[in-house]
Amino acid sequence: MGEVWTLAEYRFGKLSSVSFELLNRGKSLAQKLNAPLASIILGFAIKDEDINELIARGADKVYVVDDKNLENFLVESYAKVLIELVNEYKPDILLAAATTTGRTLMPYVAVRIRTGLTADCTVLDVEDETGNLLQTRPAIGGNILATIKTPNTRPQMATVRPHSMKPALPEKGRSGEVIRKKYDDSTFKTKSKYLRFIKDESQQVTVQDAKIIVAGGKGVGKAENFAIIDKLAELLGGAVGASRDVVDRGWKSYPHQIGLSGKTVSPALYIAAGISGAVQHIAGMQTSENIIAINKDPDAQIFHLADLGIVGDLNEILPILIDRIYDYKKREASANV
Amino acid sequence: MKIVVPIKQVPETSNVKMNPETGTMVREGVESIINPLDLYAIETAIRLKEQFGGKIIAISMGPGSALEAIKEAVAMGCDDGVLLSDGKFAGSDTWATSYVLANGIKKLGEYDIVICGERATDGDTAQVGPGIASFLDLPLSTFTSEILSVKDGRIKVKRLVEGGYEEIEMTLPATMTVVKEISDPRLPTLRGKLKAKKIEIPVWGLQHIAVKEENVGLKGSPTRVVKIFTPKVARQGEKIAVRDEETLNEAVDKIMDFLIKKEFI
Ligand SMILES: Cc1cc2nc3c(=O)[nH]c(=O)nc-3n(C[C@H](O)[C@H](O)[C@H](O)COP(=O)(O)OP(=O)(O)OC[C@H]3O[C@@H](n4cnc5c(N)ncnc54)[C@H](O)[C@@H]3O)c2cc1C
Numbered sequence A: 001m002g003e004v005w006t007l008a009e010y011r012f013g014k015l016s017s018v019s020f021e022l023l024n025r026g027k028s029l030a031q032k033l034n035a036p037l038a039s040i041i042l043g044f045a046i047k048d049e050d051i052n053e054l055i056a057r058g059a060d061k062v063y064v065v066d067d068k069n070l071e072n073f074l075v076e077s078y079a080k081v082l083i084e085l086v087n088e089y090k091p092d093i094l095l096a097a098a099t100t101t102g103r104t105l106m107p108y109v110a111v112r113i114r115t116g117l118t119a120d121c122t123v124l125d126v127e128d129e130t131g132n133l134l135q136t137r138p139a140i141g142g143n144i145l146a147t148i149k150t151p152n153t154r155p156q157m158a159t160v161r162p163h164s165m166k167p168a169l170p171e172k173g174r175s176g177e178v179i180r181k182k183y184d185d186s187t188f189k190t191k192s193k194y195l196r197f198i199k200d201e202s203q204q205v206t207v208q209d210a211k212i213i214v215a216g217g218k219g220v221g222k223a224e225n226f227a228i229i230d231k232l233a234e235l236l237g238g239a240v241g242a243s244r245d246v247v248d249r250g251w252k253s254y255p256h257q258i259g260l261s262g263k264t265v266s267p268a269l270y271i272a273a274g275i276s277g278a279v280q281h282i283a284g285m286q287t288s289e290n291i292i293a294i295n296k297d298p299d300a301q302i303f304h305l306a307d308l309g310i311v312g313d314l315n316e317i318l319p320i321l322i323d324r325i326y327d328y329k330k331r332e333a334s335a336n337v
Numbered sequence B: 001m002k003i004v005v006p007i008k009q010v011p012e013t014s015n016v017k018m019n020p021e022t023g024t025m026v027r028e029g030v031e032s033i034i035n036p037l038d039l040y041a042i043e044t045a046i047r048l049k050e051q052f053g054g055k056i057i058a059i060s061m062g063p064g065s066a067l068e069a070i071k072e073a074v075a076m077g078c079d080d081g082v083l084l085s086d087g088k089f090a091g092s093d094t095w096a097t098s099y100v101l102a103n104g105i106k107k108l109g110e111y112d113i114v115i116c117g118e119r120a121t122d123g124d125t126a127q128v129g130p131g132i133a134s135f136l137d138l139p140l141s142t143f144t145s146e147i148l149s150v151k152d153g154r155i156k157v158k159r160l161v162e163g164g165y166e167e168i169e170m171t172l173p174a175t176m177t178v179v180k181e182i183s184d185p186r187l188p189t190l191r192g193k194l195k196a197k198k199i200e201i202p203v204w205g206l207q208h209i210a211v212k213e214e215n216v217g218l219k220g221s222p223t224r225v226v227k228i229f230t231p232k233v234a235r236q237g238e239k240i241a242v243r244d245e246e247t248l249n250e251a252v253d254k255i256m257d258f259l260i261k262k263e264f265i
C-alpha cells in the first residue's frame, strides 16, 4: 500500500493552517488504509520547527525540498519537483488544499502523470471493497454533489476545500522521518518569473482564510453603511464578504466577492446581511457550517439556508448587536482578570 | 498577436431546477449560454487585440449545439472559431478535455496567448485551463486580474491570491485563466452579429486532430463518477421577525446566544 500524501503550504516563511486541515483528512484515510501518512513541504529556508509541527500533527514522514528557487510559488518549478517526488515514491493518494496554489499546481501535475484529479472536495472516504478514494464535491453551483473515484491510475489526486475540516491538533511525543531531497538547476528552469507580492490592505483577513465571514449585500444601502459590516467583522475577528451587486457598485473590491463569479468559501460562521440569496451567491457559501441571515424581506431565499434568520432592518439590528458584543467582551475580559 | 480563447457552452443556471427523485438537473427548457466566466476571457482577448492587433480564435469542445456559443463569441469580437466535436469525446473528464483542447489548439498553428475562464459554472473544476497549459508545456498564470504589459515577447500579469496580488512575468506563448476583475465584457455588436450569422465554423473530430482514441472520452478519463445526489440545503433554522423595540432586542439576544453557544465570541 502506497503512502497518503498531503501538500503543506508554506508561504512567506510560514505554514498555513490548511496544511493541518489536510493532515486531519489524511489521518483518517491513512488509518482506514493502514498506510503511512506523509506531508510534502516545498519552499525556501524552511524552519525545523515547521517540519516538526507537521509530525506533531500527524505526519509519519515529511518530504522536504528546500531551495531558493522554491521561495515563491511558480507552477512550472513546483510541478516539476512534485512530479519527481511522485515518480520516485509512488504515493497512493495526493491531497492539496483548494487554494489558488493547490488549484493551479494539482491540475498541472495530474496531466503530466496521467492520473485523475477531483476539484474542491468537501468529503473524502475510502471504498470498502477496493480501497479506492471516494471524493465528494459540489458541482453546478452547489446544486448537486458528485462522488468521484480514480479506479485505475495512481496517485488518486484531490484538492480539498479549505475549512471543510478542522486542523489536526499537535500531539506531544510524536516522531517521524524527515526526507530531504535536492534537485539540480535544470529542475528549476521556468518560462515564468515571480516578481512580487502586493498585500491587499483592505483585506485584514481574507475571505478564503476566515473562520468567520460577515457579508453585506445591496440591502446595506450605500457604501458608507458598509462600515457597520466592517466593524462587526473586525469585532468577530472575521473577514468581510460581499455580494456581486455590492462589488459592481464599488462599495467593496472584487476580492471580497462571494459566489459563482467570486470566491467559494466554507467558514465556520457566515453572517449574510442584506443579501437576497440568489443561486449565484449561494453557490459560494452554502457549505458554511453556520449561517445567520438578516434581511427585511421575510421571503428572501437566504432564509432557506439560515440556521438563524432575522427578519428586520440590518441598519437597526447590527449597531445594537455590535454594542452588545463589545459589552460582552468587556465583561468577559474583566471576569478573567 | 494570435490569441486563442477556449470557451465552454453551459446550461443557464440562474434558475436551475433539480429533479428531486434522480438528483439530476432538469435540462429541458434550460437555455445554453457561454460559460459566464469565459466572457471575461473573451473581453481580455479583444482588448489585447485592440492594443496590439492580431487575431482571436474561440475554440470549444462539445456537442454541435456549442456552435452557438462560438458564434456568440464571434459576435462579441472574436475573428474566428473552431468546434471540437466527436461522439468519441463524450464523457471526457478534465484530463481528457484538456488533452483534446490542447491538441485542437496545436492544430491552429502558432499562437501567443491562450486565455481561459477561471472555471465553468457547470463542472466548477477550474482544472481545464491549467490542464491545457500543462499539455502545451507553457507557463501559466491562474486567477489573472490584470495584464500589466506585453513587450519583447513577455507578458507581465497580476494574479489574485490569498491576501493580495502577485505579479509574475511569462515568456510568450503563455496561458492564463482570468477572474471577473480583469474586465467588463462588452455586448455583441450589430456588425459582430452579422459576421456571426455568416461565418462557417469548422468542426474537427477525432481524426482531424492528432489525438489517440484511448485518451479521449470516458475511456481516456482517469476519473469515474460513482454517484450524483442532491445535497440537503434547507436547514432547521429558527426565524424571528423584528417588529418593534421588544422583538428587536429579542432578535439581538438570539444572535448573541448563537454566537456564545457556538463559541464565536
Ligand atoms: C453569471 C452570473 C454570476 C454571478 N455571480 C455572482 C457572485 O459571484 N456573487 C453574487 O453575490 N452574485 C452573483 N451574481 C448575481 C446574483 O444573481 C444576484 O444578483 C446578487 O447576488 C444579488 O445581490 P444582493 O443579494 O446583494 O442584492 P439583492 O438581490 O438586491 O438583495 C438585497 C436584499 O437586501 C434586503 N434588504 C434591503 N434593505 C435591507 C435592510 N435595510 N436590512 C436588511 N435587509 C435589507 C432585500 O430584502 C434583499 O433581499 C451572478 C449573476 C450571474 C448572472
Ligand SMILES: Nc1ncnc2c1ncn2[C@@H]1O[C@H](COP(=O)(O)O)[C@@H](O)[C@H]1O
Residues within 6 Å of the ligand: B005, B006, B007, B008, B009, B035, B037, B038, B041, B059, B060, B061, B062, B094, B097, B101, B115, B116, B117, B118, B119, B120, B121, B123, B124, B125, B126, B127, B128, B129
Ligand atoms: N469543453 C470545453 N471547451 C472549451 N473550453 C473549455 C471546455 N471546458 C473547459 N474549458 C475552458 O476551461 C475553463 C475552466 O473550465 P473547468 O475546468 O471545466 O471549470 C473554462 O472557463 C474554459 O475557458
